Amino acid sequence: MTVTIRDIASDAGVSVATVSRALSGNGRVGEGTRERIAEAVERLGYQPNDLARSLHGGATGTIAVLVPDITNPFFPELVAGIQAVANERENLLLLCQTGEDPATAVRELRHLRRKRVDGVVLVGGLVPDDALAGAVEGLPLVTVDRDTGLSGRWSVRADHRAGGRIATEHLVELGHERIAHVAGPEHLSVAQERLGGYRESLEASGLEADEALVVHGDFGEAGGHEALRTLLRRRREFSAVFCCNDLAAVGALHALDEAGFRVPDDVSLVGFDDIHLAGYLRPALTTVRQPIHDLGRRAATLLLEHAVPGEAERHEVLEVSLVRRDSARSVRGRR
């Protein structure tokens, strides 16, 4: 049974208005009355009603995060970072999944606005800018990994372009000249940026950018697996593959294995993300580390501290770094 302010009034033998004044701290209440009310609150285990408070314009103490797919291990690590900050500030976190579908994302955002959440972290770039603007009007919003040209006034992202560069540079330094790229979905800015970094690095190294060595997959194992098979069918020479993320690298590793190529003896492989599992793969995956947990923490901190009307806009870009493990090594010969 939920205890109401009416129960407190009845138990303390005073009016509801008096209890209300005592609890809010507004208005005069006699010392003895205040004590009786405090005792009743304690005895009955009364808890102030957050919903009622939120109705009167206060914060609901609830924020939301929208991710494309919680089963891709990048997102739980990000969500864990958001949640850590939310918990520190006694906020609850609503989790929404968009399934990579812009219409679902817009519907969820409208639902969240109706629920009067205090703010939203939107992860990924799949919602068109104009649809986004309409759906979140008046709602504090921090975007993660959206195109920087878009309308969000508060954003956090990793430096995907630099990541694409350092992954490719590492392979170039190891002596590879024919470096393939399993790219992410073409319409996502993070995929475009990583691909852009790959191309920049090849150009800076004076290597030929053979477009037949670029295959678009997705950010999952199946996509990486299929992309690598496509690459093999093209029968173009390559000795290394930079994959758009670690899951795609897992799929690529699998496809290489099936086709009889050993990693790293025959083909070197570099991933992106450094999900928790990357170090436990065999061979342990050389990859570009994103500070995933920190991305989440920064997004939640921006949301709770700065994403309010009147505050200046902020765009944070976090650095990435190369983690050298066992899946990439010096080139030994050509295939």
Add this chain to the structure above:
Amino acid sequence: MTVTIRDIASDAGVSVATVSRALSGNGRVGEGTRERIAEAVERLGYQPNDLARSLHGGATGTIAVLVPDITNPFFPELVAGIQAVANERENLLLLCQTGEDPATAVRELRHLRRKRVDGVVLVGGLVPDDALAGAVEGLPLVTVDRDTGLSGRWSVRADHRAGGRIATEHLVELGHERIAHVAGPEHLSVAQERLGGYRESLEASGLEADEALVVHGDFGEAGGHEALRTLLRRRREFSAVFCCNDLAAVGALHALDEAGFRVPDDVSLVGFDDIHLAGYLRPALTTVRQPIHDLGRRAATLLLEHAVPGEAERHEVLEVSLVRRDSARSVRGRR
């Protein structure tokens, strides 16, 4: 700007009470008036206020799930199942992480009750039964993977004991006689049940149950890695390992690799869960499949359909099955 019922009244040129009657469908409102109100609702983009509705005792349309750790891939898959059902019924889902800490879980449950969520799915067995009863009083609750002896009246779980049995039986059928077990945390019922199934199967096969072959780890890679190293230090003969879950198997695989043992040539390995990644490991992991997504779906369905005062209690146990891949094979010799 949020549109209120007062704005509608003013725009339609009628009283607030009339708008309220028209919107609720209770009470008579003239046809012309109803049309003017409908036009105002459309023109102003009015959306009924869920918070206000919930204050009057209705459902808030929000449920919550508490998991130990969202970065363990078992939990996102479970959460995805819960979320699928929540979305189908236009419920929002609050995500809470307990970090395996009972006190955190109890605090979160109290917070959720204060927020008047419609119900909670509590995953895992770490909260003592009496603390749980106090924290969730009056709150619909479905437990997942808690000890069946506990107080929850609605529960869903996989048949962990049968899982332990079929994993071990598979290894026995492959000719293994010295089968080790990397067990989960001793205080968790799911770990106890999987260990129980392992022991039952050894006994039924007439094999010696050597307690030196059982090492307790946790449900993570690091725990599995450390447990396998402990096992190797004991210098007891074994040709197969049943691991309490797939992540522990990933860690065990890593430790075996470091020690120079090949899987499955030297040592066979069986996991538990069949997380998405199991099939992409090298060797692809033979494991016990839990219907993880379905566990989540069933839990959410029970919560939204049956976990209400007056409804009879329900305890659902979902079946597990063996998935044969490449990490376990017939014994070839002894070490």
